[in-house]
Amino acid sequence: MRLTNTTAFAGTLALVLGLAAPAMAEIRIGATLSETGPAAFLGDPEAKTLKLLVDEINAAGGVNGEKIELIVYDDGGDPSKARTFATRLVEDDEVVAVIGGTTTGTSMAILQVFEDAEIPFISLAGAIEIIDPVRPFTFKTPHTDRMACAKIFEDMKARGLTKIGMISGSDGFGASMRKQCLEIVGDYGIEVLADETYAPADADMTPQLTNIKGGAGVQAILNAGFGQGPAIVTRNCAQLAVGLPLYQSHGVASDGFIELAGASAAEGVRLPGTALLVAKLLPESDPQRPVVTAYKASYETATGKPVSTFGGYAHDALRILVDALNRAGKAEPQAIRDAIEETSGLVGTTGTVTMSGEDHLGLDLSAFRMLEIKDGGWKLVE
Amino acid sequence: MPELMQFLLSGITVGAVYALVALGFTIIYNASDVVNFAQGEFVMLGGMFTVFAFEAGLPLPLAALLAIIATAAIGVALNKLAIEPARGAPVVSLIIITIGASIFIRGLTQTAFDKQLHRFPAFSGDTPIAIAGATILPQSLWVITGALAIFVGLWLFFTRTLTGRAVLATANNRIAAQLVGINTKYVMTLSFALSAAIGALAGVLVTPITLTGYDIGIALALKGFAAAMLGGMGNPKGALVGGLLLGVIEAMTAGYLSSQYKDAAAFVIILAVLFAMPQGLFGRQSTDRV
Numbered sequence: 086m087r088l089t090n091t092t093a094f095a096g097t098l099a100l101v102l103g104l105a106a107p108a109m110a111e112i113r114i115g116a117t118l119s120e121t122g123p124a125a126f127l128g129d130p131e132a133k134t135l136k137l138l139v140d141e142i143n144a145a146g147g148v149n150g151e152k153i154e155l156i157v158y159d160d161g162g163d164p165s166k167a168r169t170f171a172t173r174l175v176e177d178d179e180v181v182a183v184i185g186g187t188t189t190g191t192s193m194a195i196l197q198v199f200e201d202a203e204i205p206f207i208s209l210a211g212a213i214e215i216i217d218p219v220r221p222f223t224f225k226t227p228h229t230d231r232m233a234c235a236k237i238f239e240d241m242k243a244r245g246l247t248k249i250g251m252i253s254g255s256d257g258f259g260a261s262m263r264k265q266c267l268e269i270v271g272d273y274g275i276e277v278l279a280d281e282t283y284a285p286a287d288a289d290m291t292p293q294l295t296n297i298k299g300g301a302g303v304q305a306i307l308n309a310g311f312g313q314g315p316a317i318v319t320r321n322c323a324q325l326a327v328g329l330p331l332y333q334s335h336g337v338a339s340d341g342f343i344e345l346a347g348a349s350a351a352e353g354v355r356l357p358g359t360a361l362l363v364a365k366l367l368p369e370s371d372p373q374r375p376v377v378t379a380y381k382a383s384y385e386t387a388t389g390k391p392v393s394t395f396g397g398y399a400h401d402a403l404r405i406l407v408d409a410l411n412r413a414g415k416a417e418p419q420a421i422r423d424a425i426e427e428t429s430g431l432v433g434t435t436g437t438v439t440m441s442g443e444d445h446l447g448l449d450l451s452a453f454r455m456l457e458i459k460d461g462g463w464k465l466v467e
Numbered sequence: 468m469p470e471l472m473q474f475l476l477s478g479i480t481v482g483a484v485y486a487l488v489a490l491g492f493t494i495i496y497n498a499s500d501v502v503n504f505a506q507g508e509f510v511m512l513g514g515m516f517t518v519f520a521f522e523a524g525l526p527l528p529l530a531a532l533l534a535i536i537a538t539a540a541i542g543v544a545l546n547k548l549a550i551e552p553a554r555g556a557p558v559v560s561l562i563i564i565t566i567g568a569s570i571f572i573r574g575l576t577q578t579a580f581d582k583q584l585h586r587f588p589a590f591s592g593d594t595p596i597a598i599a600g601a602t603i604l605p606q607s608l609w610v611i612t613g614a615l616a617i618f619v620g621l622w623l624f625f626t627r628t629l630t631g632r633a634v635l636a637t638a639n640n641r642i643a644a645q646l647v648g649i650n651t652k653y654v655m656t657l658s659f660a661l662s663a664a665i666g667a668l669a670g671v672l673v674t675p676i677t678l679t680g681y682d683i684g685i686a687l688a689l690k691g692f693a694a695a696m697l698g699g700m701g702n703p704k705g706a707l708v709g710g711l712l713l714g715v716i717e718a719m720t721a722g723y724l725s726s727q728y729k730d731a732a733a734f735v736i737i738l739a740v741l742f743a744m745p746q747g748l749f750g751r752q753s754t755d756r757v
Contacts, residue, residue: 101545121574123682125582255727281726286686288677291477291602292722295470313584313678322601324474324595345678347593442606 109356110156110190112147112416114139114231115180117170118209118399119187122162123285124311128187130361130384130396131209135184136287138403148410156180158340162218164194171195175202181416184402186210187395190257196223205409205422207402209395211336214444222422224445226401226435228357228453230262230309231269233335236357236453237307238266238273239464246305246330250279250297252290252318254310258336262309278303283314290314290321298327305329305374311336316345330355338394338456339361345395348461355466357453361397361434363463376432394435469600474722475715476598480607482714483614484677487669488691489698489706490617491662496701497625498634498658501561505545505569507688508576509663513670514540514679515576518585527587535667541572542663545657569684577681589675606675613672614707617665621703634658638701697737699750708748713737 109379116135119128136300139155144241145152156178160167167186175198182205186192196215199206205222208215213229241249253263258280272278279300281293284384297303306329308318315337322331331354333342338358341352360373364381367374381392410416410429411422428447431438455466488506495503516534521527549564556564590609595602624631636644636656645651670679677683690713698709713733720732740748 129582284730289477292474292718293726295473316678324604341583345584354601
């Protein structure tokens with residue numbers, strides 16, 4: 086009774102003041118994403134995806150009869166800005182859950198804010214440190230870089246490639262993946278004979294590749310990096326006629342990569358990617374097929390741009406959140422957190438998510454597909 | 468020694484890119500003593516305009532020409548709207564204005580175009596040319612030739628033409644230049660247009676190799692500035708030699724020492740040179756008359 090009165094009073098007040106009064110019963114979800122800055126090509130599709138899906142959900146009647154209000158901030162990839170926005174989301178916007186942290190840097194900078202405020206947070210960044218060790222309120226959707234390394238090494242082992250050269254970007258993503266790969270490479274009986282790096286904005290990696298090529302016995306090259314570097318590495322490999330199998334990371338899993346590297350230079354490049362990238366190639370029986378096809382269609386219609394793996398991470402985060410809200414039955418942070426942890430068999434674009442108290446990612450290696458670039462397009466490697 | 472040759476070719480390719488940016492710095496510095504930190508943005512704009520004009524269906528040469536003209540117009544606008552109104556402000560303030568302009572241009576570009584990386588095809592294909600056991604892309608030869616041609620052009624402009632000398636005179640002493648009848652406003656406008664056009668041309672030449680995106684200008688400006696400092700600010704010869712030297716030092720460090728120290732090594736050498744020769748390798752001696 087008291088609550089109804091307050092609500093009515095607030096509503097009247099808002100009307101009196103001439104404010105556009107939003108519906109009172111609302112689920113406020115926050116997001117801080119890198120829509121601009123160096124990670125813009127990750128954050129931009131993520132923000133577009135969230136806005137698009139929230140509109141779709143609201144148009145269909147919302148969650149449990151309540152509309153979602155999405156509050157998105159652009160942190161420009163700057164961890165300290167992200168932290169300011171995280172605090173604002175908690176203190177001023179009073180959100181019940183947060184999606185975001187486009188990069189590992191921003192995610193690591195803000196997760197403690199949500200841990201302290203006891204608000205569930207679903208990160209869209211790659212590094213394993215975000216969910217290892219497990220923190221009560223922190224979850225994430227993308228595969229870890231360690232999983233990408235494992236997927237690549239499995240494929241190398243199957244092809245009998247045991248002596249490799251590594252080249253990594255010196256940015257956060259490249260450095261983190263390099264570290265993870267070096268940690269687990271021994272488990273697969275693979276030896277790293279060369280270990281080179283390049284700066285994110287470098288225009289020519291032929292010196293590094295010349296050294297890898299010249300290193301006696303190197304059988305394959307693994308490039309950990311994202312952005313322009315991997316495209317240039319691929320082109321330089323073709324220029325030098327290196328002639329070794331080249332593996333790239335999931336950081337370049339988009340059609341844009343083939344275009345930048347050039348179809349002929351990229352021919353035969355292998356990388357672990359998500360089902361989203363090869364929606365059309367998936368067998369009818371694949372459980373991910375309907376999910377990825379639907380998301381791809383609605384994103385591409387709405388934005389006119391090709392769908393990207395990164396938008397898919399945001400898609401999955403929102404699905405996980407909405408699924409948890411449905412099961413929790415109330416928009417209250419603790420209940421949402423508990424429900425997210427019980428997520429089971431949820432099919433997203435990156436894989437089928439089953440979380441637990443010890444696993445706040447909920448994906449296994451089968452979620453990654455080994456892809457090969459063939460004739461300027463993607464091919465699933467059996 | 469195919470490795471040495473490969474490192475050298477790689478260094479010259481990258482160095483020619485730095486040299487092109489450094490040459491752009493030279494002109495505005497010569498006209499106004501201002502280091503224009505939006506020079507990298509001119510390179511980016513040259514690449515981006517060409518990409519979008521090319522994708523819109525224009526033939527590549529026409530798209531490139533359009534990009535150069537459009538960027539030159541932006542250079543003039545930068546001078547008219549931001550630098551000229553601040554006339555009389557200390558040089559440091561003007562430099563800060565150019566940094567602000569570079570951020571503004573970057574922001575505008577990502578809104579007007581997009582945030583993705585782009586590339587257009589190389590002018591003469593992607594078949595590598597073999598030289599002494601090493602390979603170089605035909606596009607690299609375009610970049611190197613472009614850098615040399617612009618260098619020769621600028622050198623002739625500054626030493627052989629009246630307008631070029633007017634630019635130098637304006638830099639040396641604005642009031643004296645005005646007294647002998649030089650239209651210093653025109654000289655400034657001209658130097659911004661020229662420098663933007665050179666930047667844009669650099670962008671057109673290097674995009675097939677380096678790719679372009681709204682934020683590539685920062686790194687290019689930094690390396691181009693380092694190259695210009697190494698060679699001697701304001702001297703086209705210094706810009707060319709500084710750029711090539713910087714590229715070769717980087718490639719040799721990556722090849723023989725460690726790719727981790729590539730950038731550090733380059734900057735350590737620049738610091739060492741500036742410590743011993745504060746004017747850079749070919750810098751003009753500054754003499755203040757009393």
